[in-house]
Amino acid sequence: MLDIDLKLERSEFQIDVQAVFDLHGVTGVMGPSGCGKTTLLRCIAGLEKHAKGHVIFHGETWLKEGEFVPPERRGVGYIFQDGRLFPHLSVLDNLRYGLKRSRGRKGAALDDVVSWLDMDSLLDRHIGKLSGGQRQRVAIARALLGAPRLLLMDEPMAALDWAARSSIMPRLRDISRHFQVPVLFVSHDREEMARLTDELVLMDQGRIVDRGSCRQMLSRTRGSLADDHAISMLEARVVRRDQAYNVTELDVDGRLLVVDQDNLVAGETVRVVIPAAEVSLSLDKLERISIQNRLETMLDEVSDIDSHHALVSLKLETQNLLVLITRRARHRLGLKPGMKVYAHFKAACLEVI
Numbered sequence: 203m204l205d206i207d208l209k210l211e212r213s214e215f216q217i218d219v220q221a222v223f224d225l226h227g228v229t230g231v232m233g234p235s236g237c238g239k240t241t242l243l244r245c246i247a248g249l250e251k252h253a254k255g256h257v258i259f260h261g262e263t264w265l266k267e268g269e270f271v272p273p274e275r276r277g278v279g280y281i282f283q284d285g286r287l288f289p290h291l292s293v294l295d296n297l298r299y300g301l302k303r304s305r306g307r308k309g310a311a312l313d314d315v316v317s318w319l320d321m322d323s324l325l326d327r328h329i330g331k332l333s334g335g336q337r338q339r340v341a342i343a344r345a346l347l348g349a350p351r352l353l354l355m356d357e358p359m360a361a362l363d364w365a366a367r368s369s370i371m372p373r374l375r376d377i378s379r380h381f382q383v384p385v386l387f388v389s390h391d392r393e394e395m396a397r398l399t400d401e402l403v404l405m406d407q408g409r410i411v412d413r414g415s416c417r418q419m420l421s422r423t424r425g426s427l428a429d430d431h432a433i434s435m436l437e438a439r440v441v442r443r444d445q446a447y448n449v450t451e452l453d454v455d456g457r458l459l460v461v462d463q464d465n466l467v468a469g470e471t472v473r474v475v476i477p478a479a480e481v482s483l484s485l486d487k488l489e490r491i492s493i494q495n496r497l498e499t500m501l502d503e504v505s506d507i508d509s510h511h512a513l514v515s516l517k518l519e520t521q522n523l524l525v526l527i528t529r530r531a532r533h534r535l536g537l538k539p540g541m542k543v544y545a546h547f548k549a550a551c552l553e554v555i
């Protein structure tokens with residue numbers, strides 16, 4: 203458990219955060235640029251000497267009046283956007299530096315971390331000759347080798363291209379479980395949040411303004427995440443693969459979805475990410491249509507989110523699906539809570555994690 207009550211004054215900005223984090227798995231921290239996400243992580247890591255208040259990690263005081271435990275004694279791993287590796291050293295020497303930071307705590311073995319991150323072929327290379335994605339793998343490995351008790355990640359994929367992000371994402375998704383380390387993960391990207399986090403914390407102007415389960419926070423029709431980039435994240439169970447057509451059927455709240463992915467294992471639980479802008483609504487059951495995913499649902503809420511758009515939340519059983527439509531469509535269809543509506547979306551627009 204991480205119990206914080208932090209205040210930090212800067213000339214034009216202040217942090218004022220009180221929170222208790224259970225620290226199960228990955229907790230996401232989101233918010234507009236300049237709202238204080240990095241500063242909050244820095245306070246927790248002990249990198250802001252002028253922070254006031256308290257930081258207590260599993261009963262151990264890192265900060266309170268008259269007490270300040272320096273960063274190297276907190277056992278916190280920090281992964282930055284730009285890696286911050288030693289450019290003049292080889293990959294292996296950077297990793298050895300990580301091992302030294304463990305200060306006797308028992309952590310993951312070098313071989314395990316290297317093979318888990320698929321880095322065997324990189325060990326003798328110089329940092330300057332690595333791609334951005336490779337460099338970030340080294341940064342993650344170095345942090346893990348320090349046997350962290352808490353891992354802080356500050357937009358670790360922001361500087362990476364799509365291919366590098368896709369290869370690192372599954373590792374980040376597993377990192378907390380595999381190495382038994384809680385993670386605080388800062389990002390602007392809600393798809394990253396949907397893929398990686400369990401709890402989501404929203405910050406604005408130096409404060410925490412909202413928090414809750416990632417799925418529920420993303421599915422709101424009001425608030426700072428209710429905009430034209432809204433996405434839904436649904437929990438689903440893999441039912442079976444239709445080999446004849448190379449598609450897979452998923453069960454979401456008792457309804458079948460079809461996805462064009464063939465690497466899913468029957469029975470496993472997955473997350474499905476659906477951009478709200480990719481979903482259409484109809485009041486009639488459209489039978490002869492190429493779109494394979496058609497869900498009969500009840501309209502739960504509808505809200506205008508700007509001068510063009512409305513966001514509609516549809517109730518499945520336990521989960522909600524968001525749909526982005528124009529305000530004109532809302533008006534012309536006469537959409538109201540409680541109506542029966544059909545949601546349509548193509549198999550190709552779903553991301554399964």
Ligand SMILES: Nc1ncnc2c1ncn2[C@@H]1O[C@H](COP(=O)(O)OP(=O)(O)OP(=O)(O)O)[C@@H](O)[C@H]1O
Nearest residue numbers: 212213214215233234235236237238239240241242
């Ligand atoms: N070293 C510093 N000295 C003074 N002000 C700073 C310093 N670092 C950051 N700030 C200011 O503190 C505020 C919070 O910055 P911070 O980097 O924590 O925000 P952020 O939410 O992480 O932003 P971004 O998403 O753009 O990285 C900003 O107004 C920023 O300009």
